Amino acid sequence: MLFGRIAGLIEAGDLVDAAHEIAHWRSAQPDDAGALTLAARVMRLCGRYGEASTTLDHALGVVPGYVPALVEMARTARTQGQAGPAAEWFARAWQAQQATHGEYGDHDWPAEWMELLSQSGRNQEGRDIAAVWCERDGKRAAPWFTLGLACQRDGELNAAFDAYSRAMQIDPDLPMLRSNLAALYNQLKDAQTARRLALDVIRGDPDNSLAWVNLSSAYLALRQPENALIAADRACVLAPSYNEALGGRISALKELQRWDEALATAIHLAQLAPNNRRVQWTVAMLQLVRGDYANGLINHEARWQGSGELAKVPVFRPEHRWQGEDLAGKTLFVWGEQGFGDALQFVRFVPLIAERVKAAGGTLAYNCFAGVLPLFQRSLARYGIEPVAHNAGNLAAFDFHVPIGSLPLMFGMTAETIPLPEGYLLADANRVAQWRGKLGGPEKLRVGLVWSGSRGHQRNPLRSIDPMKYAQTFAGVAGVEFYSLQVDDRDSVVRMRDAGLPVSDPTPELASFDDTAALMSSLDLVITVCTSVAHLGGALGVPTWLLLDVNPHWVWMLERSDSPWYSSLKLFRQSAYGDWSPVLDALQTALRERTEQHARQHTG
Template structure:
């Protein structure tokens, strides 16, 4: 990753290049790339538009302009540019994948799922490619007498969201006379095996490809929405499809209640996603912003960190006067985190695994989204077809969190007041 000074040097060189040759479309394309340090869209938007004007048939220029239009919330223009990029590069995986994501975020599941299957060739985050398996990929053919291997991919949030498909897949596999083996991430602990493992003939976690149990064909968890032709009204339920360990959940409920006889509204906070995610600089809110927004609510709200490995953030917030408890060092895996979250009244999170975990547990969850959200959250709507107990708070302007935090703070004050009155 380039540090800020290196980025500034690159920007300076690109500015010099377009000044020397204003008709150099590729220089404009490179200048149009959105940087994590950009605080507005003027430079990338103008550069992207200039690149398209100079090279209207260049799929790279068109695709880049589509990406900038997404940040500007110009969704019609973004899709028009993405379609044009595909027209001039019909075999370009990146253009086709980006068009699919545009369709999905706009609720166009019927058109989007097939293109989503190009993620291994078209997504920069999956540049390493699809894992190589010795057995063929399952594409929906009959499974009589065969064992299907189901495996997880991408991040923890993706696994938590799409694990809901396991019962549906298992029903089909067993109805056709096959067997289902599910290999998942060890970071989940016993959460998935307890909640959904009974649907499978075998559940296992981790390990290299060569150590997998015997199977005849394989499929990725994130390919199941495509194979089952998912639409908004056919997303598998129920609202709470993951179950925490009852004993651990009871332990945390009692422990939190015993903390000075805690009767305030219990709220978990997650303020950043993975630091290596390319969009995290735009998704991240930061605990310092939460602390400012919620500073006057401590009388009625007890705050808890859901951010593992963020002790420095927590200590800085405490030093600034924001009360927040942090038990995350006691959660070795997601199963322990789930038991803790089960004892909360509300989770407030950016787009990261904490939001998906709380949603999958059926907990009341508020998710803060930037202007160009992950496709699963769609656009405009306050609710989510994936998580019925989740409310979405959306940015209106690029990198402007203040109106979002104002709305969340006002709603939190109202919820805390109702909680206090119910206990009176």
């Protein structure tokens, strides 16, 4: 067929021969819709968009609803950045093709439409259309691949896997299929399979940058950061401006504690993608962990679009966001955000903002998570502040609002001016007394243990520690009574006891942070990994030893053994990736010294 042969020339990049053949065709049949459409395609590829549109108008005047011309209209509009008109032309082509059940050589143009819809924030619409495409043309791999990609973008990983599997059955050599499957297996936490698929792609196409990115991600998940960096570096050479390649390099460099290179790479990426909030958030985390609060807190404002945990949280009433306006006669609503650790860390700023609001002649309303409400109510009462739980019902009327995590920026906070590092939360005195009555006498050092943070956190496997390592480290330390503060892990307590470490488990009596605060306040020391307990210990002023992996949460900064956020904390850091042994050795030595000191105080 003449149309298909000339379209093949264009696809192969042979525009000169194609143009000559089209000219010959048009001289014989000047009103042929196919010849006009192919002529317009060459015009588009040569940047003659106005001529292309005029020629396509001619083609559609000859054959209204001619699918190739409608598709070419969409491509011409899309090339010029006209996403809305392009989507409308694609929709008309789809309707025309379904109405006539027509076919033409370019079977896969709906994939371009799905991509455009995804870029326009209409991915669900694209998924629905892709599903119909699979029903009507399901014997080919491309529709299933397109459906899988749309599902993958929406986080519907099982649906994506099913669609990709159908595509693999039909055409295992379909371009991008194995690479996308590798990325999907990374998302499904099957790094071994992701690694195998990425290597399969690389063996056939060593210059495939996406495959190298997927391989880097797999190595990182397999806890091989050196290999991850090699793969990421190769991806960056192949695609120097590819966000995911540079992002993979940053991730590997952080695990290898090459912080200067990580920040330099992040800043380079920000220059390439100045409007990308995910990149801005990456820069913020690196600046903050290095103690650069002046710049880091500014970039921290990108968290609502840049943080993976907050990416799907709708921005709350941006038109009422307080930007420092006069508060005389106004109500400022301060609200808690993110997780419990953030709530415990940032509540210290509520008295400061309350003082400012009062001085301005305004009123403060403060909402917090229900899980910390009793603790916060007691602690803020001395300032005349009455917090309300988020789930208490309708919000109080307000004129302006500010999320609590933005207060450090608004106060111009630096590492040297963090307020109340000595502690600011008050446990229930009666409950503390009750716990002290239940626990062992003061002769022995009373130590609380936490070995895992939220099991859903992506870094928890690296932040947490095997409780059996606690047992091995502490079993020989005399003069200590250990208490588990790890909620919902009774089995580990039993295993530690069987390994020779007597651990009491009072956690069945802990129903809230207020209960935990009272128990912790009755202890002499808390030993924990990076979790909300560390923030609670510091906010209560309880001596707390915090174990940190090589890539810590930004609050804990780098290298130092203390924290400007909490004066009662002592930090024990990994020096090498994944290696807790030196940390535990130092912890054991420190605990022996602390125990001996405690014994002297209670026998002298």
